[in-house]
Amino acid sequence: MRKNTKQRSMVYEELKSRYDHPTPEELYYAIKPKYPKISIATIYRNLRILAEEGKVIEIKSDKNVLRYDAKTEPHYHFKCTNCSAVLDLDIAYNKELDEELNKKGYKVNYHSIIFYGLCPNCAK
Amino acid sequence: MRKNTKQRSMVYEELKSRYDHPTPEELYYAIKPKYPKISIATIYRNLRILAEEGKVIEIKSDKNVLRYDAKTEPHYHFKCTNCSAVLDLDIAYNKELDEELNKKGYKVNYHSIIFYGLCPNCAK
């Protein structure tokens, strides 16, 4: 049975309050001032739990770091190769792609799309 | 000026000979028997060089590991959540998506799509 802890809800609330898809380390440094005794291990453990519960999503946009997103409706991302920002896109999720593969014998859960290039700011 | 080394061409040839999108470590253990004194650092360095040269592609399908692909024409991937295989898909690359974003001020290089679910084998 899962318990509600202050630490877990702080991780979740922090994530819901921002749209920059932070890494575990970034979350740690954001929460630390509000709750100085929190440990980075707690951040990791809770991110894993929240992801298992489907409350947050993992974004594999970077080479060696995972990023997290509390917006769980299927959506796509843009990774700027200049400023490193990861942005949400408002392109509609394409269910037909999943169905196309299901017809071929796959059983698709979801798909992720990540665009790489320059964001509008850096493209100027 | 770049030199041609036996090690670099072995990494590239190994990658071209297989379709399972190996990790650096998997490449290391594949090449080691043929060239026992090769170092894992050399694998990493050459993968980076080959990626810079556009001869191989990095696939961010896993949490903590990069996978590599010597098939450089844009294409999409399927990651099986059961057997962990990463498969090439023959869905056409959707250039319109890139153009759609370009119209909105982005400057898209390319996009990657990764599907998650069960591959035809595991779906049975």
Add this chain to the structure above:
DNA sequence: GTAAGTGCAAACCTTTTGCAAACAA
């Protein structure tokens, strides 16, 4: 009271780096 969660430090795993020796051009 008790099982779940925490903090800390150590361990782990993957990737990068410094450096002297080896090698391609």
Add this chain to the structure above:
DNA sequence: TTGTTTGCAAAAGGTTTGCACTTAC
């Protein structure tokens, strides 16, 4: 010859784990 690459070992990142203590229920 000389600038690049290699192998090795050490270091650096990022993530996980063991354990005693704390907390939610």
